[in-house]
Amino acid sequence: MSEKKLHEDQKYIDGLLKNNSFIIQAIYDKFVPKVINYIKQNSGDADKAQDVVQDTLITIYNQASQKKLQITCPFDAYFFLLCKRKWLNELKKYSNKEVTINEEVLSKDDDAQELAFETSVFGEKQDLFTEMFQKLGNACKNLLKATFKIKSMEEVAASLGVTYAYARKKKSLCIGRLTKLVKESPKFNQLNN
């Protein structure tokens, strides 16, 4: 049981998860201008800002739905830090220059830093998993897609023309294969440290 109190800004997270248009619009109206300014002042433009914001909100949505996300700090600080990290990572990818991530603190809020870091790691893991999934063979990909879509292993087995036992075994092995791919990638070790 967490000692910290949930912040009232939790409503933004919940709103995103519920695909609440009013909340989403409010996020854009209140919190996005600061991000746009930051990116424009750091070798970016409005188009790049648009992408960063969208990707960040999708990452927050994914974490909230997969793992449950609860913030104990203002959404403003959390969101801004996330976008900033994402943008600086973008810059690192495309420029050979040394990009220093100076963590000038906007609000002396460790919670925001911590939460933003967690979400950032989560997002990068998601990207890695997606990348590795694509590397699986078609047989595994199709089986896994069917398994998680249909949800009943009996139906999956029937649709693939195999026995239930075989389908289950294959599912384990495919996920196992994916696990192996992920664990062996250098990025994963970076992220897990």
Place this chain on the structure above:
Amino acid sequence: MDDQDYILFEDYISSELSKDEVITFESRLKSDSKFKKSFNAYKELSRFLEHELGNKEGSKSFKDNLKSISDSYFEETTTSKKVINFNFYKYAVAASVALLIGFFVYNQFTNPSYNDFMTYDTVSLTVRGNQDDIKTKVEEAFNTRNFSEAETYFTQLLEIDDSNQELVLYKGVTLLEQDKFDEADALFGKLSQGDSAFKNKATWYLALSKLKQKEFDECMVVLKSIPEDAEDYKQAQKLIKKLD
């Protein structure tokens, strides 16, 4: 990790293990850190796949909604003022040109108007006897376009001297200006039938009266009857051309 371990992971997650097997599994998690790490990764990926592959609709509708809100937000904030002004400029130019063309076309195609052709000098009468008083009044009334007053005075003067054709002509004008067409036409008609010095002028005014009444055919007929030596012949021809 070998295949057996992954099958074990799956069984554990799907609750397909017996109670004893669960106890064995959980104690192995505690003692074998490699096993634990592997299991955690497997679990994480399982959850990832469930969300990515299983929750497609919810995820897709969120992403679509997000994109549309994002697009309209960014379109609003980055719409260049220049674009708006440019369109406005184009419309302003188009509107002006249209107006100008419209103006010329209008002039070409509308019928000539009475006001374009009607002219008369200020009146300066020659009256008989001692009617100087009324004469002054009628001149002032007429010259200040007080036609109804002028009409009254002309009528008075004509009562005294009904042979003064000039008075008749000008009375006709006051009637025409007041749109008293029947009376005006009667006076002009009589004058143009007569032989006075004002005959041609009266014919011209009669034509103009018809024009004011928009009786274009009758106007034409009258115009054509104006002789070449008339003072208003040229104007009459001009009007004929316009009516054609």
